[in-house]
Amino acid sequence: MTRRTLIVARVLWVAATVLLTVGWNENAWILLIPLAALGPLLREVAPAADLDERQRLLDYRASHWALIVTYLLIFVLFAHAWYGLRHEPPVELWLLLIAPLIVRTAISAAQGYGTRKMALILGFVTGAIVLAFSMAEHPFSPECLLGAGILGFTSLGIRWPRVGGGLLILAAAACGAFLVPIGMRNTHGGWMQGLLLTLALPTPLLLAGLGLIGPTLRAARVPPDEFVDLRKTT
Amino acid sequence: MPVTNRVRYFRFMRGEMSQAALADLVGVSRQTIVAVEKGNYNPSVELALRLARTLGVTVEALFVLEEETP
Numbered sequence: 001m002t003r004r005t006l007i008v009a010r011v012l013w014v015a016a017t018v019l020l021t022v023g024w025n026e027n028a029w030i031l032l033i034p035l036a037a038l039g040p041l042l043r044e045v046a047p048a049a050d051l052d053e054r055q056r057l058l059d060y061r062a063s064h065w066a067l068i069v070t071y072l073l074i075f076v077l078f079a080h081a082w083y084g085l086r087h088e089p090p091v092e093l094w095l096l097l098i099a100p101l102i103v104r105t106a107i108s109a110a111q112g113y114g115t116r117k118m119a120l121i122l123g124f125v126t127g128a129i130v131l132a133f134s135m136a137e138h139p140f141s142p143e144c145l146l147g148a149g150i151l152g153f154t155s156l157g158i159r160w161p162r163v164g165g166g167l168l169i170l171a172a173a174a175c176g177a178f179l180v181p182i183g184m185r186n187t188h189g190g191w192m193q194g195l196l197l198t199l200a201l202p203t204p205l206l207l208a209g210l211g212l213i214g215p216t217l218r219a220a221r222v223p224p225d226e227f228v229d230l231r232k233t234t
Numbered sequence: 235m236p237v238t239n240r241v242r243y244f245r246f247m248r249g250e251m252s253q254a255a256l257a258d259l260v261g262v263s264r265q266t267i268v269a270v271e272k273g274n275y276n277p278s279v280e281l282a283l284r285l286a287r288t289l290g291v292t293v294e295a296l297f298v299l300e301e302e303t304p
Binding site for chain 2: 052053054055057
């Protein structure tokens, strides 16, 4: 996808959000959440195909300005909720506030630690949290197996990243298939809260699995070292 | 320490190669060649090597690190 296509897509998305907010529902701005969360991620993971290294640097700097504008908009929405509508801001607005921060923190950490190490940290932390909550609620119950399983799959990922990553992705799919329908039936009207709660476990597992498998796929595409034989003989 | 470059000089030494032609050969945009020539952007090692190879010179001939005068 070229840079021009990406720019047009983003502008159309924002314009559609503004039009929907003005003409249909004042809460339609929540459509900005995926843009704010996925925009920086796509920029890092799959940069526009036609960008060279200088343009990527400029694009990265431009993303800081985009973040500043996003937060100015968020502050306006918070002020509107507090002082204009005289009620607490909805949970979606808090989500819009924290989503770019979480994504950017994760990207920075991944760049510092490396994708594989970051995936291992994510897997171990998620497994430890699930295990701790399970133990606190029902010590040594079958629920504890889930946390132990996540820790085990992540441990496998240290030595065999594809196996561990694949098992974590399967675990994410299983958790999603099991939790999402339950969560969606028990949201009491708050579909966004229900969706967030039910995705809270599968999402980190999926990211950890992809983080373990991704680097191995990239390494497989790197051409073989043409000088390796020379180095062996000298 | 500032880095000066002689991309423009060697480009003309190579039959007055245009910026667009050089950009196509090394796989970047023409604006990036303009930025490098003006000294507004220091290229990566990879791009510096590709520029040097395309212009038929060494990287050291193309990019010069100006030593700070005491």
